[in-house]
Amino acid sequence: MCKAMDTDNSGAIKFDELKAGLTKTGKMRQTVEREMGDTAVDFLITSSNLDFIIDKKHQLQSLADEIKY
Numbered sequence: 001m002c003k004a005m006d007t008d009n010s011g012a013i014k015f016d017e018l019k020a021g022l023t024k025t026g027k028m029r030q031t032v033e034r035e036m037g038d039t040a041v042d043f044l045i046t047s048s049n050l051d052f053i054i055d056k057k058h059q060l061q062s063l064a065d066e067i068k069y
Helices: 015-068
Strands: none
Touching: none
16 A cells, blocks of 8 residues: 555655545545445345345235135
8 A cells, every 4th residue: 555655656655645645545445335335225125125026926825825725
C-alpha cells in the first residue's frame, strides 16, 4: 500500500501523496462496503422470493390433493 502511495518513487511518502492515497483507499472501501450491502439486499430479496415460491408450491399441492380425493 505504501508503494502505491509513493507516486514519484522517491522512497518516501510526501504529505500530498499520503493524502491522495488515503482518499483513494477510503473511496475504494466505501465502494466495497456499498457493493457488499447491495449484495446483502439482493440475497434478502432472493430469500423472500424463494419463501414465496415454496409457500405457493405447498398451496398448489394441497389444492391438487383436495381435487384428487
